Every structure is written in structure tokens, then in C-alpha cells.
Amino acid sequence: MNAHYFNPVHSVYGAGALSSLPELLDGRRAAVVTFPEARALGLVARLEAVLGDRLACVIDCISPNPDVQELSQTYEDFWRTCAEVEVIVAVGGGSAIDTAKALMVADESGRFDALVSGLAGEKPFTPTRFKRLIAVPTTAGTGSEVTPWATIWDRARQKKHSLHLPQTWPEYAVIDPELMLSLPASVTLQSGLDALSHALESIWNVNANPLSDTMACSAVHEILAVLPALMQQPQDLGLRGRMALAALQAGMAFSNTKTALAHSISYEMTLRYGLPHGIACSFSLPMVLRSAIGQRADRDAVLERALGAPLAEAPERLERFIEGLGVKTRFGDYGVSAQEARAMVLHAQGGARGKNFIGRPTPTETLT
Amino acid sequence: MNAHYFNPVHSVYGAGALSSLPELLDGRRAAVVTFPEARALGLVARLEAVLGDRLACVIDCISPNPDVQELSQTYEDFWRTCAEVEVIVAVGGGSAIDTAKALMVADESGRFDALVSGLAGEKPFTPTRFKRLIAVPTTAGTGSEVTPWATIWDRARQKKHSLHLPQTWPEYAVIDPELMLSLPASVTLQSGLDALSHALESIWNVNANPLSDTMACSAVHEILAVLPALMQQPQDLGLRGRMALAALQAGMAFSNTKTALAHSISYEMTLRYGLPHGIACSFSLPMVLRSAIGQRADRDAVLERALGAPLAEAPERLERFIEGLGVKTRFGDYGVSAQEARAMVLHAQGGARGKNFIGRPTPTETLT
Numbered sequence: 001m002n003a004h005y006f007n008p009v010h011s012v013y014g015a016g017a018l019s020s021l022p023e024l025l026d027g028r029r030a031a032v033v034t035f036p037e038a039r040a041l042g043l044v045a046r047l048e049a050v051l052g053d054r055l056a057c058v059i060d061c062i063s064p065n066p067d068v069q070e071l072s073q074t075y076e077d078f079w080r081t082c083a084e085v086e087v088i089v090a091v092g093g094g095s096a097i098d099t100a101k102a103l104m105v106a107d108e109s110g111r112f113d114a115l116v117s118g119l120a121g122e123k124p125f126t127p128t129r130f131k132r133l134i135a136v137p138t139t140a141g142t143g144s145e146v147t148p149w150a151t152i153w154d155r156a157r158q159k160k161h162s163l164h165l166p167q168t169w170p171e172y173a174v175i176d177p178e179l180m181l182s183l184p185a186s187v188t189l190q191s192g193l194d195a196l197s198h199a200l201e202s203i204w205n206v207n208a209n210p211l212s213d214t215m216a217c218s219a220v221h222e223i224l225a226v227l228p229a230l231m232q233q234p235q236d237l238g239l240r241g242r243m244a245l246a247a248l249q250a251g252m253a254f255s256n257t258k259t260a261l262a263h264s265i266s267y268e269m270t271l272r273y274g275l276p277h278g279i280a281c282s283f284s285l286p287m288v289l290r291s292a293i294g295q296r297a298d299r300d301a302v303l304e305r306a307l308g309a310p311l312a313e314a315p316e317r318l319e320r321f322i323e324g325l326g327v328k329t330r331f332g333d334y335g336v337s338a339q340e341a342r343a344m345v346l347h348a349q350g351g352a353r354g355k356n357f358i359g360r361p362t363p364t365e366t367l368t
Numbered sequence: 369m370n371a372h373y374f375n376p377v378h379s380v381y382g383a384g385a386l387s388s389l390p391e392l393l394d395g396r397r398a399a400v401v402t403f404p405e406a407r408a409l410g411l412v413a414r415l416e417a418v419l420g421d422r423l424a425c426v427i428d429c430i431s432p433n434p435d436v437q438e439l440s441q442t443y444e445d446f447w448r449t450c451a452e453v454e455v456i457v458a459v460g461g462g463s464a465i466d467t468a469k470a471l472m473v474a475d476e477s478g479r480f481d482a483l484v485s486g487l488a489g490e491k492p493f494t495p496t497r498f499k500r501l502i503a504v505p506t507t508a509g510t511g512s513e514v515t516p517w518a519t520i521w522d523r524a525r526q527k528k529h530s531l532h533l534p535q536t537w538p539e540y541a542v543i544d545p546e547l548m549l550s551l552p553a554s555v556t557l558q559s560g561l562d563a564l565s566h567a568l569e570s571i572w573n574v575n576a577n578p579l580s581d582t583m584a585c586s587a588v589h590e591i592l593a594v595l596p597a598l599m600q601q602p603q604d605l606g607l608r609g610r611m612a613l614a615a616l617q618a619g620m621a622f623s624n625t626k627t628a629l630a631h632s633i634s635y636e637m638t639l640r641y642g643l644p645h646g647i648a649c650s651f652s653l654p655m656v657l658r659s660a661i662g663q664r665a666d667r668d669a670v671l672e673r674a675l676g677a678p679l680a681e682a683p684e685r686l687e688r689f690i691e692g693l694g695v696k697t698r699f700g701d702y703g704v705s706a707q708e709a710r711a712m713v714l715h716a717q718g719g720a721r722g723k724n725f726i727g728r729p730t731p732t733e734t735l736t
Contacts, residue, residue, distance in 0.1 A: 002382035
């Protein structure tokens with residue numbers, strides 16, 4: 001089978017890169033989509049100053065993990081009142097960028113139901129109207145700025161939808177490490193570990209290809225070198241910049257492979273135990289690594305490039321790295337019994353992301 | 369200043385990837401542009417079989433280093449007779465792919481003069497009609513499959529034109545190492561060294577950025593590891609594949625930086641001494657490296673990542689590598705006097721590509 005690589009996002013990187021927004025808009029009108037705290041943080045005022053008369057409106061009611069219930073009104077208001085807006089500028093973490101992706105596409109009706117029915121596979125959704133997206137991440141980890149996917153939740157129906165259209169690739173990713181200086185330690189840690197998970201999951205992945213491998217190895221090297229130092233010096237702009245670039249490269253890697261078993265496990269851990277996504281998708285990495293090693297010679301070679309030789313000792317080194325950041329790496333640490341963990345891993349292996357994993361069923365002895 | 373990275377080419381990689389052409393065409397009609405020997409090599413017959421009724425015509429009169437004189441008739445015939453063709457499939461080295469890029473764009477007149485006047489800066493060229501491009505390199509080195517540029521020569525006027533439009537990015541790069549198994553040793557060597565030059569020139573470049581650096585380091589590692597082995601085992605499909613991927617990554621790196629001093633020097637060496645491009649743009653790499661080291665701390669760090677520590681010894685190691693492949697690395701080896709070499713380097717530093725180099729004037733003592 002041939003390997004494919006494609007990532008059409010134009011990335012712009014540098015301290016102060018936010019100021020390049022008018023140039024990237026090139027005369028087009030923009031709507032800003034951001035998180036509620038952005039106003040109090042002075043971010044909305046800064047965006048208003050930078051965008052000037054190019055700014056049509058600010059939508060700042062974005063909740064974490066966007067839900068179809070909450071999004072409905074926002075979506076229909078946006079398509080009714082902002083018809084002339086050509087570009088959405090999403091400023092925030094994964095939730096703001098994912099919400100913006102949902103806002104990018106509409107059919108003639110402009111009704112949110114039409115999109116949701118499409119996501120749920122109930123009725124085909126044929127968008128005819130499109131906005132472009134400039135994604136400005138304020139965290140270093142989600143990778144959403146360089147993928148076409150958005151996760152939209154339907155908590156009432158206990159469902160997780162995945163939006164993915166050719167039109168939902170961002171046009172630009174603007175990576176400005178200055179925006180990350182004020183991140184709380186917990187978010188720096190969780191998003192950093194999310195990026196590490198994206199990079200490793202793209203390697204032990206049936207969809208891996210040589211270009212995603214290059215990006216993933218570069219990301220892993222940098223995250224292992226930078227994240228512990230950044231936790232000690234959160235105000236260091238240089239470290240923030242390196243972490244942001246590592247997250248960008250991890251994003252470019254998994255933009256072509258999707259995630260694998262660790263993410264599949266995370267969905268259950270978040271749903272049942274309320275574990276934050278960045279912890280839920282990374283605590284199991286040493287365990288999944290143990291299961292990945294020895295499955296395929298070419299994947300072993302790339303894992304060794306990423307994690308160093310000897311590969312046999314890499315799971316223990318990775319465990320020490322994650323535990324060193326204060327994150328426990330066993331199911332038991334989170335109150336999950338050995339029996340429940342086994343069932344959870346089996347279930348995760350059968351999920352869409354779990355099937356991307358190269359390995360055979362995870363040995364049960366490593367689970368507790 | 370912000371760093372920018374953008375490369376919208378969809379790459380498809382694998383032994384036998386040529387067979388994926390019908391899928392990539394997705395019903396569109398294609399013209400094949402290739403080199404004259406392709407028919408005798410059986411390549412045209414293979415393309416006819418693969419493309420079937422999607423194939424509208426075959427243009428196989430492509431000369432090395434395409435010249436405006438020779439191209440004129442081909443261009444006007446193509447736009448007159450192949451109006452219904454949507455995609456050009458270019459199969460060959462840099463010359464075939466560059467020629468195809470010139471064929472991609474036309475104004476209403478369909479006259480080649482209009483394009484050439486635009487290239488020469490005499491009259492604005494405003495293309496209104498476009499074809500898409502699928503680039504299928506048969507050499508590992510040019511990188512043209514992942515850049516939007518084409519070099520078109522005007523030997524009568526002793527000029528080198530550079531075509532570069534937003535529309536001349538290839539849509540797909542199809543990297544099939546099987547097509548490279550029959551390459552003569554000289555072409556394997558020259559194209560391999562061209563790729564090494566692309567990678568290093570993207571690093572000691574004022575336009576370098578963190579993503580081009582990642583691609584460039586990966587390319588340099590592979591070329592240093594693979595090229596000598598490939599020269600010994602030209603029929604090894606695995607080595608051909610690794611070299612093709614290294615050349616692709618070098619192409620992605622310099623697609624965002626353009627080349628620098630070594631390429632600027634090469635134009636004179638090719639024009640005056642008839643040196644093949646791959647030799648002309650690589651014999652000076654150790655010399656240019658000596659001049660690059662110590663100019664900028666961040667560039668030194670990336671050069672060390674690419675070439676290994678200690679960096680101070682890297683020029684000598686690179687010299688041994690290139691000489692080990694049978695390529696001399698001093699101007700004097702090519703019959704260029706010290707005085708002429710000094711003048712040539714000064715001239716090259718003032719050229720468009722020379723100005724991309726991070727260094728100060730090359731110390732004259734290294735030139736002979």
C-alpha cells in the first residue's frame with residue numbers, strides 16, 4: 001500500500017505573530033471565536049486593536065468540549081447575522097478551534113440540525129456555504145490548528161461526533177508563543193502531554209508514513225527536552241516557542257495518521273473518571289509502548305529514533321519522564337481495578353482509533 | 369520576523385505508486401509530459417496501460433534544461449489541441465517537471481510569447497487558464513515535485529528565467545522508487561548530491577524556519593547514510609526508496625527557503641565550464657559550510673543537528689564524503705584559477721540566491 005502525506009495549512013510562527021493577522025486576512029472580514037475568559041485577559045481588546053475594521057464580530061461563549069446543545073444557537077445566529085464574514089479567526093485551545101470548524105460549513109438552510117444529522121450519520125449533510133479558518137492556538141498541544149477535524153459532543157445522547165470535511169482544513173495556523181505565557185501550569189502540562197501522545201500515537205499507527213515519522217520524531221525529541229524545563233520556567237518565551245513548535249509538528253504528524261490506542265483508552269477514562277484529556281491520553285503511553293515494541297521492525301526503528309536506544313528500556317524511561325511530571329502511569333493509580341482495566345483496553349482496541357494501533361492485544365500483566 | 373511554512377503538495381510514496389495515477393486523476397483527462405528516451409525504456413507503454421482512456425496525449429520531446437526556443441511550438445500546440453486536458457502528468461527529472469510547469473498556465477491568447485515576456489519582466493503575464501500537475505520524478509534529487517518553481521532557459525539571450533506562480537504548485541507528487549532502478553550511476557550521483565545541496569542550502573539560509581529545518585536535517589541524515597551504499601547497490605529498491613524520500617524532504621525544505629550560495633556559484637560553473645548541475649551545486653558545499661559556521665548561533669545548532677558534532681570538523685567530514693563519491697571539492701580541481709574563483713564567488717554572492725546565504729563574504733583562502 002502506498003503512503004500518503006498531505007497538509008495544506010500555511011503556518012506562521014514567531015513571538016508577536018498575532019500582529020500578522022491583517023496581512024493574512026488580506027482585506028477579508030473576520031469573526032473572532034474565542035473562550036469566555038479571553039475578554040478579562042485582555043485578549044479580545046488586543047484582537048480588536050489588531051483587526052480594526054476587519055473585525056465583524058466576536059463570539060466568546062465557547063465552552064470546553066463543545067456540545068451540540070450549546071452550539072445550536074451560536075451556529076444559527078452566526079450564519080444568519082455574519083453572512084458577509086469570510087474568515088473565522090479562532091483564538092484558544094482545542095475547544096475554540098473545534099467550535100470554529102463547526103461554524104465553517106453550512107447548507108442552504110443554515111440550520112445546525114442539518115450538520116448534526118450529518119455527523120450522526122442519519123442524513124447526508126451537503127454544505128454549500130463555507131468560511132475559511134485562521135487558527136491561533138493559545139495552548140501547545142491540541143494540534144487542531146493543523147488538522148481538519150473537530151470533536152463535537154452530544155452529552156444528552158452520550159455520543160462523540162467527529163467533523164471532518166475537505167473544507168475544514170485551517171487556511172493558516174498562527175503560532176505565537178507570547179499567547180502561551182499566561183497558561184496555568186495544569187494546562188501547560190496537560191496540553192504538552194497531549195502533544196507527546198499525538199506524536200507517539202502517529203508512530204505506532206497503521207497509517208504511519210515517512211513524512212509523519214519525521215515530524216513525530218522531531219516532536220518527541222523536543223517535548224522530552226523542553227516540557228520538564230518549561231514546567232520550571234513557565235515564563236521562558238524561548239521554551240514556550242519550542243514547545244509550541246513541537247506541538248505543531250506532532251499535529252502535522254497525526255494529521256495524516258489519526259490517533260491510536262492511547263487516545264481510544266482516554267475516551268473511557270474521561271467519560272467514567274473525568275480525567276482531563278491530556279492526562280487521559282498520556283498516562284497509558286508507557287504501557288502502550290510496551291505493547292507496540294516488537295510488532296513491526298520498521299516501527300521499532302522509528303520508535304528508537306524517537307525515544308533513543310536501547311528501545312527495550314524506552315518504556316521505563318518514558319514512565320520515569322511522565323511520572324517525573326507528576327502524572328501516574330498505571331490504571332490502579334486512578335482507582336481502576338485490574339478487571340475493569342482489561343475490559344476497558346479490550347473495548348478501546350475495538351474502537352475506531354484503537355484499530356489504528358499496530359499491536360496485538362495489550363498483555364494484561366502490564367495493566368495494573 | 370515571523371517564520372512561514374507552506375507546502376500544499378499531496379505526496380504519494382511507495383514501490384509501484386505509479387499505479388495509483390487513475391485514482392489520483394479521479395476521472396480527469398491527462399497529458400503525459402516526458403523525456404524522449406521514455407518510449408524506448410517502455411515507460412510510455414506502461415503509462416498508456418495505466419492511464420487507459422484517461423490519457424489524451426503524450427508529449428515526449430522534452431530537452432534537458434528547457435529553452436524558450438524549443439518550448440514555443442510545444443506550448444502553443446498543447447494549448448491549441450489539448451484544451452480538454454485538465455491534468456498534466458510529468459514523468460522524468462527536473463527538466464520534464466519544469467517543462468510541465470510552463471505548460472500549466474496560459475492567458476487567453478495561448479501564445480508562448482506572453483508567458484516569456486512575463487518571465488523576462490517585459491510585460492505582465494496574467495494567466496486565465498490553468499492545468500493541474502501530477503509530478504512523477506524518475507530521479508531522486510530535483511525536488512521539483514514539491515516546489516512551485518520552474519527554470520526556463522533563454523540561451524540565445526544568455527538568460528535564466530524562473531517561473532513561479534501560486535498555480536504552479538503540483539497537486540500530487542508520486543514517488544515510485546521502482547522508476548529509479550534503471551538510472552545510470554552518473555545521474556544517481558548527480559541528483560543525490562543536488563538533494564544534499566538543497567537540504568544544506570535551506571539551513572544556511574536567511575529564509576530558514578523550524579519546519580524546513582526538520583525536513584532538511586532528516587534529508588541530510590539519510591543522504592549521508594544512503595548515497596554511498598546506493599552507488600554500490602543501484603538495484604536495491606529499499607535504498608532507492610530511502611534516497612527518493614530524502615530528496616523529497618530536501619525538496620520540502622527548500623520549497624520554503626529557496627537555495628543559497630552554492631547554487632548561485634553553480635550557475636556560473638555550469639555556464640562557463642559545462643559542469644552538470646548536481647556537481648556544480650555540490651562541489652562547493654564544504655567551502656560554503658566553512659563560511660556558514662559561526663555566523664549565527666541558531667544556524668550552527670541546526671547544522672550540528674544535521675551534520676553531527678563537533679561542528680568544527682563537519683566541513684572536513686563533508687569533504688571526505690563528497691570526495692569519497694569521486695567528486696572533487698576545490699575550484700582548482702575544475703581548472704578555475706584562484707583569481708577567477710574569487711571573482712565568481714563575489715558575483716555569486718550578489719545574485720538572488722547568493723543573497724539568501726547567511727554568511728559574510730567567503731574567505732578567499734578557502735577557494736583554491
